[in-house]
Each structure stands twice: as structure tokens, then as C-alpha cells.
Amino acid sequence: MPDNYDIYFISRDNLNRLWEKLVIEFNLYFLQDFEGQLFYQLIDSPERLRNSPPPVYDRFRSVISMKAFFFLPRQKVGGYFSPESSSLSPVSRPRMIVGLKACDLIALRTLDQVFLEEATEEPLYRIYRENTFLISSDCTDSLEVCFCTLLGYHPYPDQRFDWNLSPLKEGFLVEVGSLQGAKLLNSYQPFFRNFSPDQITSREENRQLIQNQVMQRNRDFFISRPYHEVIKANFESRVWEEKSQECIECIACIHTCPTCYCFFLSDQRLFMEYQRFQNWDACYYAGFARVAGGANPRALMVERWRHRYVHKFDYYRDRYGWDACSGCGRCIAVCPAKIDMRDTIKRLSQEHSLTGVRK
Amino acid sequence: MENPYQPTEAPIEDIIEETPNIKTFVLRPRKPIEFQAGQFVQITAPGWGEAPFTPSSSPYEKERLEVTIMQVGTVTSILHNLYPREVIGIRGPYGKGYPLEKFYGKEVVIVGGGVGLAPLRSLLLTLFEQIEKFPRVRLRYGARSPKDLVYKNSLKEWSRRENVEVVTTVDMGDETWTGHVGLVTTILDDLKGNANTVAVVCGPPIMMRFVTLKLLDCNFSSENIFLSLEKNMSCGIGKCGHCMLGKYYVCRDGPVFTYAQIKDLPAIFD
Numbered sequence: 001m002p003d004n005y006d007i008y009f010i011s012r013d014n015l016n017r018l019w020e021k022l023v024i025e026f027n028l029y030f031l032q033d034f035e036g037q038l039f040y041q042l043i044d045s046p047e048r049l050r051n052s053p054p055p056v057y058d059r060f061r062s063v064i065s066m067k068a069f070f071f072l073p074r075q076k077v078g079g080y081f082s083p084e085s086s087s088l089s090p091v092s093r094p095r096m097i098v099g100l101k102a103c104d105l106i107a108l109r110t111l112d113q114v115f116l117e118e119a120t121e122e123p124l125y126r127i128y129r130e131n132t133f134l135i136s137s138d139c140t141d142s143l144e145v146c147f148c149t150l151l152g153y154h155p156y157p158d159q160r161f162d163w164n165l166s167p168l169k170e171g172f173l174v175e176v177g178s179l180q181g182a183k184l185l186n187s188y189q190p191f192f193r194n195f196s197p198d199q200i201t202s203r204e205e206n207r208q209l210i211q212n213q214v215m216q217r218n219r220d221f222f223i224s225r226p227y228h229e230v231i232k233a234n235f236e237s238r239v240w241e242e243k244s245q246e247c248i249e250c251i252a253c254i255h256t257c258p259t260c261y262c263f264f265l266s267d268q269r270l271f272m273e274y275q276r277f278q279n280w281d282a283c284y285y286a287g288f289a290r291v292a293g294g295a296n297p298r299a300l301m302v303e304r305w306r307h308r309y310v311h312k313f314d315y316y317r318d319r320y321g322w323d324a325c326s327g328c329g330r331c332i333a334v335c336p337a338k339i340d341m342r343d344t345i346k347r348l349s350q351e352h353s354l355t356g357v358r359k
Numbered sequence: 360m361e362n363p364y365q366p367t368e369a370p371i372e373d374i375i376e377e378t379p380n381i382k383t384f385v386l387r388p389r390k391p392i393e394f395q396a397g398q399f400v401q402i403t404a405p406g407w408g409e410a411p412f413t414p415s416s417s418p419y420e421k422e423r424l425e426v427t428i429m430q431v432g433t434v435t436s437i438l439h440n441l442y443p444r445e446v447i448g449i450r451g452p453y454g455k456g457y458p459l460e461k462f463y464g465k466e467v468v469i470v471g472g473g474v475g476l477a478p479l480r481s482l483l484l485t486l487f488e489q490i491e492k493f494p495r496v497r498l499r500y501g502a503r504s505p506k507d508l509v510y511k512n513s514l515k516e517w518s519r520r521e522n523v524e525v526v527t528t529v530d531m532g533d534e535t536w537t538g539h540v541g542l543v544t545t546i547l548d549d550l551k552g553n554a555n556t557v558a559v560v561c562g563p564p565i566m567m568r569f570v571t572l573k574l575l576d577c578n579f580s581s582e583n584i585f586l587s588l589e590k591n592m593s594c595g596i597g598k599c600g601h602c603m604l605g606k607y608y609v610c611r612d613g614p615v616f617t618y619a620q621i622k623d624l625p626a627i628f629d
Contacts, residue, residue: 077362078362078364078365080366080368080403080405080448081366081368081446081448086362088362114598115598120596120597120598122363122364123361123362126360235625261598261600262599262600263593263598263599263600264593265364265593265594266408267403267404267405267407267409268406269406274405276364276365276366281599281600281601288600288601289590289591289601290591291590292410292435293431293432293563296629297590297625297626297627298626299629303625307603314606315605315606
């Protein structure tokens with residue numbers, strides 16, 4: 001446990017009272033259960049807070065990733081040529097997302113790197129990011145598709161949150177992870193208490209339990225080498241061809257993936273001004289890399305399908321030092337063809353490439 | 360904070376018809392675009408979209424910027440239907456241009472195909488400004504037919520310069536053509552690569568593939584062959600993913616690459 005973070009305790013009652021205060025300043029996004037899965041719900045007024053059930057703090061990750069809080073499927077990123085047409089001010093009230101899980105925060109590292117990289121920082125992403133308070137929580141359960149442990153991660157957050165909630169019987173341990181988090185907690189100090197060593201022990205025990213659960217789930221997919229090594233070593237393998245044949249290019253995996261960030265810019269005219277939009281895109285589309293003259297470096301589906309994995313685990317890691325994947329399993333959950341990435345990598349690790357697709 | 364997707368106004372000062380489907384647009388961007396030869400800009404057809412082009416003018420020219428554009432798709436067709444005084448958008452410069460410091464003191468062989476001469480013209484004009492640093496500049500340029508040659512007047516003028524050699528060829532001649540006939544690879548036989556020569560190539564992908572093979576045959580090393588790659592681009596700043604070539608973003612790590620950098624990557628000339 002890192003010892004430079006402050007940890008406090010808050011009772012359930014106090015946390016409920018705290019939301020009543022926070023909803024005045026923030027738009028709250030709570031997780032709610034809908035048919036056994038978790039979705040974000042906007043709570044933007046005290047009345048709506050009173051009329052809604054309390055948020056789900058524990059269990060597992062949301063269905064829709066947090067990507068769309070910071071990088072919308074379609075957003076205006078510029079306008080020309082007048083100064084008025086180019087103004088961007090998308091956030092009226094700061095937001096607070098409650099219930100992010102470890103995999104969401106791991107994924108946020110990838111998005112932050114891409115969109116906040118110096119010299120080419122995106123103003124819109126910066127605005128959304130600075131106006132969002134991140135409250136994460138430990139997982140207490142997992143979905144069949146969860147596989148963060150296969151990538152060396154664990155189902156409880158250790159980075160990038162403002163507050164992290166660890167559920168206990170009597171309330172929550174609240175771990176502060178940022179200056180912004182510390183400031184906010186200080187201004188509501190009366191709601192919090194000091195923690196007791198027993199509570200820390202409980203937290204560690206719970207964390208060990210959920211870690212074991214996720215590892216157990218994935219025991220059939222366990223491989224001894226890291227994912228990025230296996231993918232890098234097997235570029236020519238026929239497993240890519242076999243697996244990609246199932247793919248119907250529905251693009252669900254790409255839209256739901258929290259670390260997929262490809263986009264395209266489009267322009268349109270609105271009365272006397274021109275607007276520029278940034279739209280989610282997908283490298284699986286046949287025309288994604290095609291030039292106007294007709295040439296296409298990834299004309300075959302297998303080439304495009306393989307490229308996505310190699311980008312996430314080889315090219316991205318080569319440039320930045322980590323994989324662009326959090327092991328959240330959303331791609332597995334949404335695939336209509338039931339393609340499971342864990343099986344793909346396992347098969348790759350077992351294959352010796354004999355014949356391969358053209359390089 | 361600067362918005363990297365915001366285009367600058369660039370009124371069109373003049374449009375020069377180079378060939379039936381290639382036009383050079385002379386622009387006067389409201390904000391000066393200080394580029395190095397080999398870097399590219401994103402040109403906006405207002406209300407429609409953008410496409411990447413490498414300026415063909417000299418980087419020393421501050422007021423005007425020229426882009427030579429072939430009509431091939433949606434954005435280029437819209438641009439080809441514009442007139443002087445209309446306003447388009449410009450963003451950039453982006454990418455890595457030609458690494459001139461690697462060319463100092465060396466013979467520079469420049470091989471162009473069709474409209475690929477556009478970025479090479481910018482390089483040539485840069486070399487001319489400091490010609491004493493380069494013992495010899497050899498331009499080998501080919502196009503499909505005499506009608507498809509660009510910068511016809513410049514070609515004549517360049518060949519008159521000292522230490523500059525210009526050889527042109529066309530795939531198919533016509534009744535006016537008295538020069539060499541054949542693919543541009545057929546006018547490279549006399550070239551010899553060594554530690555003091557570099558080659559710069561730009562043209563259609565298939566031309567770049569065969570010229571590169573020919574240059575390697577002529578003993579040019581892969582570190583000394585410089586290619587200007589083209590890709591589908593959207594953001595131009597290494598994020599949107601469209602221009603990825605292996606681990607590189609062509610818009611950010613290129614568009615100028617040595618053959619050594621890319622030869623093991625998939626589909627480099629596709």
C-alpha cells in the first residue's frame with residue numbers, strides 16, 4: 001500500500017449526506033443496475049438525487065466505458081474562419097463520475113497520453129478532463145470476460161483517481177489520489193473519520209479475494225509469456241487469418257473499447273460558418289487507410305484485424321512503454337461472433353508459424 | 360491554448376494549370392507557415408474536409424506558399440473547381456522534412472515521378488539556396504506522357520545551372536517529344552551509390568518501389584535512400600491512426616523516411 005496517500009473512513013450514511021452537498025456543485029454520474037449490468041446515470045439536481053436509488057459502489061465495471069466522458073463519439077473541435085465560430089465551451093458544470101474501476105483508470109492512462117501529449121494537446125479533452133472528478137472503487141465481483149490479471153493488472157485502482165472507495169461492511173475507506181481529491185475532502189472534513197488498522201486489513205483481504213477470483217476465471221487462458229511478447233513474435237501466424245474470418249466488422253469492440261482512440265475529422269457548413277468535428281473511427285473499416293488514388297495498405301480484413309492488436313501491444317508499447325489494453329473484456333462481451341481475445345493470444349502462443357499471411 | 364485542428368485562412372492568389380489534372384495553387388496564408396522542404400500541410404476545402412500536401416515552393420519564400428495538387432478524389436476535385444481570390448484553409452507544417460544536414464558535402468540524386476516532383480521542387484529550391492554545400496545535384500524525372508510533366512519551364516531553367524543535371528523521360532512520347540522514352544527506372548542506369556551520394560525519391564507507390572530496388576542495385580545503401588511516403592491522413596499530428604505504417608505515424612515520424620527505417624514493415628508501397 002503506498003504510504004504517501006491519505007486514507008479516511010466514511011460511513012454509508014455520511015456518504016449519502018455528502019452526495020446531497022456535492023450534487024449542488026457537480027453533475028454526478030452514478031452506476032445503476034439494469035438487468036444485472038451497470039450503466040452510468042446522471043444525477044444533476046437534489047430532487048433527482050432524492051428520487052434515485054443509491055449508486056452501486058462495488059461489483060464490477062460499467063458496460064459503457066468512461067471514454068465518452070472525455071472524447072465524445074462526435075464533437076465540435078473547431079470552426080472557421082471567424083473567432084466566434086472557433087469557440088469551444090462544452091462544460092457548464094463540473095462532473096463527478098462515481099464507480100470507475102481499475103480497468104477504466106488504466107485505460108485513462110492511454111487516452112491521457114494521446115490527447116494531452118505536449119505540443120499537440122487537445123483543448124477539448126483538457127477541458128473535459130479538468131472538469132471531471134474521478135471517484136473509483138475496488139471491484140468486489142467480476143464478469144466472465146474480465147481479464148485484467150492476465151495483463152499483470154489487478155481489480156482495484158492504484159492510479160489516476162481523485163478518490164478511491166474500498167467497500168467495507170460499515171462504510172468505505174476513501175483513499176485520496178490527487179491534490180484535487182485532497183482539497184475536496186478537506187472542505188468536507190466533518191463527514192470523514194480516521195481509519196483503523198482493522199479496516200486496512202479488511203481492504204487488503206477483500207482485494208486479495210477479488211484478485212484470486214479474476215485469476216481463477218482466467219486459469220484456462222493463462223500463458224507464461226506476456227501478451228505483447230506473444231503478439232510481437234507471431235506476426236505471420238495463421239491464427240490471425242482463422243480468427244479474423246469470424247469478424248463481421250460490426251465495430252462494436254472498437255466503440256466500446258476504452259483504449260481505442262482512432263478518429264476522423266469532418267467539416268460541414270452551417271449558415272455562415274464552417275464547423276469541424278472529430279468523430280470516432282475504426283481501423284477495421286476497409287477504407288480506413290485507403291488513399292484517394294486507390295492504394296490500400298491493409299486491403300484484407302485479416303491485415304486490418306491483426307493491425308489493431310499489434311498496435312495495442314507492440315507499436316503503442318514501443319512508443320510509450322505500456323499496452324493500450326486494460327483487460328476489461330468489453331470487446332469479448334459485445335462481439336456478436338464471440339471472438340475472445342484471450343483465446344486468440346493463447347492460440348498464438350501455442351502456434352509455430354508455418355504458413356502466414358503476406359507481410 | 361492553441362487548437363491543433365483550427366485551420367488558418369489562405370486566400371488563393373493564383374492557379375497555374377500544370378497538366379490536364381494537376382494544378383498549382385499559389386496561396387497567401389494569413390499567418391506565415393514556416394515549413395522545411397518535405398514537411399506537409401493539411402489543406403481545407405471549406406465545408407468539406409482536408410487532405411495533406413507537401414508544399415512545392417521554396418521554404419525561403421515567406422509570403423507565398425505553393426501546393427501542386429492532382430485531382431483524384433473528393434477534396435481535390437473541390438479544390439480544382441475554385442478560382443483565384445477564393446479562400447481555403449491551411450494547417451501545419453507537420454512531420455519531418457528532408458534532413459539536409461545528412462546531404463551536406465554529398466551528391467544529391469533526386470528521382471521524381473509525375474506529381475511526385477512537387478515536394479522535390481521544394482527540396483531543389485532549398486538546395487539551390489546553398490548550392491555550394493552540394494558537389495552535384497542530379498534530377499531524374501519521369502511522367503506518363505509529355506502532357507503529364509509538371510514544372511516544364513522550371514526543368515529547363517534548372518538544367519542550365521552549374522552542377523545541376525536534369526534528365527527527363529516519359530513512358531509514352533508524342534509527336535512533339537524528342538527526349539528519352541521509357542519508365543523513370545530506365546534513366547537511372549548510370550547512377551552509382553557510395554558513401555558520398557544520397558538519393559531522394561517521390562512519386563506513385565509503385566514507382567517508388569521499383570526505383571528503390573533499382574537504386575539498391577546501383578549500390579545505394581538503404582540509409583541513403585530517402586522516401587516521401589503518402590498516406591490517408593486526418594489529424595496530421597499522430598493521433599487519429601489513419602496514416603500508421605507499422606509502428607510509425609507517417610504524419611509525425613515521416614513523411615520522409617529512409618528505406619532502412621521502413622524496409623521491414625508491412626505493405627510499405629501499397
